[in-house]
Amino acid sequence: MAKPTNGYLGVTEPISLSGPTEIDVVRTRELEKFLANAGLYPSNDDAVCREEVLGRLDQVVKTWIKRVSRAKGYNEQFVQEANAKIFTFGSYRLGVHGPGADIDTLCIGPRHATREEDFFIELHNMLAEMPEVAELHPVPDAHVPVMKFKFMGVSIDLLYAKLASLVVPEDLDITQNSILENVDEQTARSLNGCRVTDLILRLVPNIQNFRTTLRCMRYWAKCRCVYSNVSGFLGGINWALLVARICQLYPNALPSMLVSRFFRVFANWRWPNPVMLCQIEDVPSLSHTVWDPRRHFKDRFQHMPIITPAYPAMNSSYNVSTSTLRVMTEEFQRGDEICKAMDENKIDWKTLFEQYPFFESYKHYLEIDIMAENEDDFRQWHGWVESRLRILTLKIEKYTYNMLQVHPYPGDFCDDTKPHSCSFFMGLQRKPRSQSDEGEKLFDMRATVEEFKQVVHTYTMWKPGMEIRISHVKRKDIPRFVFPGGVRPQRPARPVRPARSKPSDAATAVTGKVSGVAIDESSERKQVQVQGLHLDGVANGNYLEASEQVEGSSGIKDTDVFSKEAEDIAIKNLTDGSVPEMELPDEIDELQYLEFQGSGKEQGTGNGTGDAAPNALAPANTAHISTVTAPAPTTVTEPSVADGNNNEDGEMQSQISSETNVSSPLKRKAPEELEELELAPTFHGVNPLAAQNTQRKPLRYV
Structure with missing residues (x-):
């Protein structure tokens, strides 16, 4: 991970360093009250139960590794020093989990404890004998192998990472790149979730404001039907990365302002410019593939790149398609309109979280x-x-x-x-x-x-x-x-949408x-054309290093003088630039790739949990799936x-x-042989029918 420079977090300077106003304080309290009334916070009893479950699980894996070490013939001194450790990631580690949510956990063990035999057989048998464990379901052939079960009524997803060392220290720092040395691909994928989660918490200026804002955005995304990685929208890790970027741009803002600026920034984001929390680093000594559109052809044509901060950097939102990006962009614009209306005291938070019909x-x-x-x-x-x-x-x-x-x-x-x-x-x-x-x-x-x-x-x-x-x-x-x-609801009268500044x-x-x-x-539903903007990544078709992006000042340093106009200018300076028209690649390649593999936890037997792990570009085990080509109709x-x-x-x-x-x-x-209605415009130039219809314009990707 690249270290912050010039005293700020992120690849660019903040947009504003201004602190909260009295109105921001009041609205933040209203927002927190709204989220609490919506039942998004776990109870104290629930928190105590989860801590107890994690403590018991940690004891179980420590007992397990000593059994494995003894069975493999190591001396008693080595057996007593053998160690395995439990880490958490996902919503629980970020501190935004709700009541009844599962806990994503990772067991890290030494190199002599194998995944196939020791983890999925020996540890599985130990758990099966425990009366506190129910619904035990191993998925060893998934893209990220996982063991699912309930421990004392709490749902657990347990991954396994086998390190190259003989001993797992109790103070192990998984954010160090050296942990990836000489590990297999399954271990690298299993480690990625924990590494990304920990780095997100290190890269935000105020963890509590980040957590409140993220809890709000997760709830909003579920209300508006745009929360699901497997469906082509964004999952938990994706929303966390977007919120973290807004926190970097407004380091002193309270959650009410962060929510408003989230919609203002991403309603105008010029995709496929990437969202990044830190400079992407490459480690020559490690052979893992890093997201880089300059070197990797497929990286140039992903619709909504949201890049993970941990090595190896990858696009966590690989599942987003043209259609789902359109839906999310329209929802960002709706949120921006509502937040502007809230600034004028016309509506309240309830309007923002209305269920999408x-x-x-x-x-x-x-x-x-x-x-x-x-x-x-x-x-x-x-x-x-x-x-x-x-x-x-x-x-x-x-x-x-x-x-x-x-x-x-x-x-x-x-x-x-x-x-x-x-x-x-x-x-x-x-x-x-x-x-x-x-x-x-x-x-x-x-x-x-x-x-x-x-x-x-x-x-x-x-x-x-x-x-x-x-x-x-x-x-x-x-x-x-x-x-x-x-009961089918009665169709309400068609709502009148707020007038836009540019019809x-x-x-x-x-x-x-x-x-x-x-x-x-x-x-x-209306299609809204997003004005071309440039943020944090691709300018003139080329990927820029973070050091190139932060030249010059785009932030507002004067915290005493701040206005909407000044902020708009700062955003414009930060986002100045455009992405040239890019020809879409033949999607047959991507379709064939997807027919071989999905992403994250949805791999293998398809026992997905909804949120793909932030390692969607990692290769899958695809030997058992036959190729299905996808030509024209x-x-x-x-x-x-x-x-x-x-x-x-x-x-x-x-x-x-x-x-x-x-x-x-x-x-x-x-x-x-195709009829006229079976043909449609191509992306560049005109189709065979265009010669007969000079008024038809080719579609272009902008």
Whole structure:
């Protein structure tokens, strides 16, 4: 980790060193009261119980390592000195966990204690014999091998790291890069979570303000349906890194101001400029891959890079797609508008945390139903399918040339009448476009769905009874079990959104259809074009070292004189610059990569926990999964579906059937065989139809 220079934390100077005003103090108290009333803080009894559980677990692993050492023939003196140690990471280590949350833990042992035999067999057997342990479930073939269980009623995720040394000192500092010497990839991935968490706490100016702000942003993200790494949004580590960066930019601000500035900064962030807490360091003596778009081609085309501070630096938000980035950007802009209204005393904190009306926001949805024969099979099947859903989002984006936008719901719904089953949902919406594109209305997703099902069925632990069905559902036909109490709420009157300072910055979605899915021009969600800004990373297409970025002063040093105008100027100076237009790479490479592996805890058997570990770029064990290529749309035998504009919502009467008859799932039409509606604009230049339509403009990535 690069050490702070010039007396400040981060890769640039702070935007403002101003302290809080009386209004900030009052609003912070109101925010803390709101979070407490929402039940986000654990009770004292819960805290005591967790400390007791961790103490008992530490005793268990110390007893375990002595048994292992004795069984391997070491002398008694060595056995008595043998040591293993428990570390925590994630929300518990950051101090933002809530009631009932699990504890992410890491067991670090010496080199003679193996993962395969000693950890997953010997320690597993010890835990299984303890009456305090329940629901013990080892996942040895996951991307990050983990043992899941409940200890005295507290959920535990236990990882294992085998060091290269014979002795594990009690005062071990895992933030030192030397700990990664001569360790295997699984150990490096297991260590990464603890190393990142500890460095985050070292890189923020005020830990208590950081914790309150992070607790607030985590709760907000869950309310607005943008909290889930596995779904393509951001997980716990990602939100922690973003909040930590805002704390660096406003080191003396209270949580109420930090929340407001979080939205102000990231509503205008010019992605894919990276967010970094410190300078990225490379250690030549270690062979781990470090995130660097200058050297690694794939790093140049990630949508929302949020870089981990620990070596090896990597993008913790690799799962973000074009569609999920759009959703999060719009939510950041909504939060910025609300915080500005709060500054004028027009609304309160409750408005910011309103639940996102997912099933009222779109006219069309994909429903993904999965089922299995028993509870164990369903748990494994559920984890695998959930970790693959991002591939469906990417395929839809690719084969519609990003003209169809997807909003995956970060979670599932269960129908009590159907055991061992659940449903996932994705909102569908056509990308806003100009009137010159009025002719393009139809998207055929049947072949895309079939290809995705083939990817899902590469699951090596598949058993009879594990099924997946995908269908198109209109808003009025959403099943009742997704609503609280099974009661469909009445549709409220359409809200009037606050006027924007630049009306040209917003464009409303207009008419389109999706192979039996018609996207009406009355879609509620609006696409907002983000003005080009530059923050903390890429200028003129080149990655900059931190030392280059901090030349000159962009911060406000005078803490006595501070105004909104001065802050805006400081933000503009900090973010001055732009990213040149970049051609999107062929996403077939990324799709093939994802079909081999997911990210974080979702690997292997698919027993993910929702938050991917901050090591998403690390290679996975992919020998057991076959390659599934993803070319252009498939030839289908079903005829096109007629327009259904006469019904209530201007929607179409059809479904994407899971039993679609496809002549060959991987056989493609030649371009000259495709109908007009199956073609869409390319990202550079014009498509074959553009020669006949000179008014059509190519899409560009900005």
